[in-house]
Amino acid sequence: VSERDQLLYTAGGVQLAQRIADISKLLDSLPAAERRPIVAVFNAPPLSISLDRPPLPKPQAASETDMQVAMFTTVLRYALGEGMQASVTRPPGAPESYPMGIRPGPAGIPMMPMMQHPGGGPGMQAMGPGGAFFVVQVALRDGSLVTFDSYLPPQDAAMPLRLAATLLVLLGSVIALSLIAVRWATRPLSALATAAEKLGEDINRAPLLAGGPAEVQRAAKAFNTMQQRLSRFIADRTRMLTAMSHDLKTPLTRLRLRSEMLEDETLRAKFAKDVEEMESMVAQTLDFMRDARTDEPVQPVDVMALLESLQTDYQDTGHTVEIAGGAARPLPGRPQALRRCLTNLLDNAIRYGRRARIEVQDGQARITIRVLDEGPGIPQEELERAFEPFFRGEASRSRETGGTGLGLGIARNIARAHGGELILRNRSAGGLEAELSLPRKVTDTRPR
Numbered sequence: 001v002s003e004r005d006q007l008l009y010t011a012g013g014v015q016l017a018q019r020i021a022d023i024s025k026l027l028d029s030l031p032a033a034e035r036r037p038i039v040a041v042f043n044a045p046p047l048s049i050s051l052d053r054p055p056l057p058k059p060q061a062a063s064e065t066d067m068q069v070a071m072f073t074t075v076l077r078y079a080l081g082e083g084m085q086a087s088v089t090r091p092p093g094a095p096e097s098y099p100m101g102i103r104p105g106p107a108g109i110p111m112m113p114m115m116q117h118p119g120g121g122p123g124m125q126a127m128g129p130g131g132a133f134f135v136v137q138v139a140l141r142d143g144s145l146v147t148f149d150s151y152l153p154p155q156d157a158a159m160p161l162r163l164a165a166t167l168l169v170l171l172g173s174v175i176a177l178s179l180i181a182v183r184w185a186t187r188p189l190s191a192l193a194t195a196a197e198k199l200g201e202d203i204n205r206a207p208l209l210a211g212g213p214a215e216v217q218r219a220a221k222a223f224n225t226m227q228q229r230l231s232r233f234i235a236d237r238t239r240m241l242t243a244m245s246h247d248l249k250t251p252l253t254r255l256r257l258r259s260e261m262l263e264d265e266t267l268r269a270k271f272a273k274d275v276e277e278m279e280s281m282v283a284q285t286l287d288f289m290r291d292a293r294t295d296e297p298v299q300p301v302d303v304m305a306l307l308e309s310l311q312t313d314y315q316d317t318g319h320t321v322e323i324a325g326g327a328a329r330p331l332p333g334r335p336q337a338l339r340r341c342l343t344n345l346l347d348n349a350i351r352y353g354r355r356a357r358i359e360v361q362d363g364q365a366r367i368t369i370r371v372l373d374e375g376p377g378i379p380q381e382e383l384e385r386a387f388e389p390f391f392r393g394e395a396s397r398s399r400e401t402g403g404t405g406l407g408l409g410i411a412r413n414i415a416r417a418h419g420g421e422l423i424l425r426n427r428s429a430g431g432l433e434a435e436l437s438l439p440r441k442v443t444d445t446r447p448r
Contacts, residue, residue, distance in 0.1 A: 324359045
């Protein structure tokens with residue numbers, strides 16, 4: 001058989017399989033009552049179609065020599081797609097090809113009339129002897145069965161093993177190259193999405209590598225430019241506030257010295273207290289604006305040792321702090337920032353609840369620290385507002401009872417800088433619960 005004939009054989013089988021698939025899809029889209037007129041239209045050589053045939057016997061495993069059935073089945077199932085199943089068999093005991101008009105019907109499965117007699121029907125004799133005969137049964141989505149008696153003329157039936165192997169290798173190569181191309185195009189998009197998600201955790205992350213298609217490279221460059229501008233803005237703001245803090249220290253120091261020269265002790269004490277409050281507000285405002293000092297290096301932190309140290313400090317000042325649970329291993333983090341975060345949470349709990357209870361729950365991926373108090377709690381609609389700068393949960397605006405309103409905001413900034421989260425909720429038994437959740441993997445992305 002010449003190479004040209006081999007190509008003709010292959011094309012004929014593919015066309016027949018595609019025709020069967022197209023007819024099956026059309027019938028599947030129609031109600032059962034409307035299918036017979038369509039079958040009558042398509043019931044012509046080289047196909048004979050029936051809606052009344054019983055299910056075909058389960059086909060036996062194809063032998064190595066029955067390459068035609070295997071290849072025809074593969075092409076047909078690919079053409080049908082998902083949702084419909086197909087079974088392809090030869091009449092039991094039949095040779096690989098039949099002269100038209102002398103094919104015996106399968107045992108227990110009646111042949112269609114046009115396939116039973118010599119000449120069959122219009123056009124059947126034109127096919128001549130030889131060729132390959134297949135019985136194809138397709139299960140539609142509603143469970144109905146459509147049976148096709150199909151015939152491949154001699155010029156279409158032979159499927160040389162060498163050509164089949166070549167087609168399979170070509171198909172595999174195309175699929176592999178497509179997967180590589182898709183991976184090459186989507187990998188930069190995945191990196192861009194990850195960088196966008198992590199930007200809020202650390203503004204000083206390493207810039208994205210511009211790779212992939214031209215459009216993705218432009219998006220990565222635009223993202224890097226945006227990150228640089230945000231970083232410069234925050235740095236400029238921090239420098240400005242640092243300069244303001246330095247400038248404020250001098251007049252505050254002068255006020256403190258002049259207050260010492262006041263003869264009225266009561267007035268002197270009030271003056272000194274006001275200056276101390278101003279200094280404390282300036283310091284806490286600077287801590288808040290610096291986003292919890294992300295320049296501190298990441299290192300293993302013994303969470304239980306840190307909590308016990310805080311417990312001792314508060315007990316020394318006459319406050320009650322209880323600890324329950326434990327952490328099995330150190331947590332990667334920034335020690336001073338975590339200490340400030342927990343201190344702010346404990347200050348808030350003791351200020352409003354008089355005592356605090358710490359519950360530690362360690363997991364494989366995260367560690368959760370809950371700080372519970374017995375205070376009045378916060379109205380449900382104000383739980384998220386509690387993290388806003390200068391928000392206080394009581395109306396007096398007194399620093400003796402309400403602080404500066406920056407502690408919870410600073411604590412959340414620190415939690416998010418570690419890739420974690422801080423949320424508030426009211427306890428059913430009364431009081432407030434602050435839940436600090438921190439991941440066990442923190443990447444140190446400080447600029448070097």
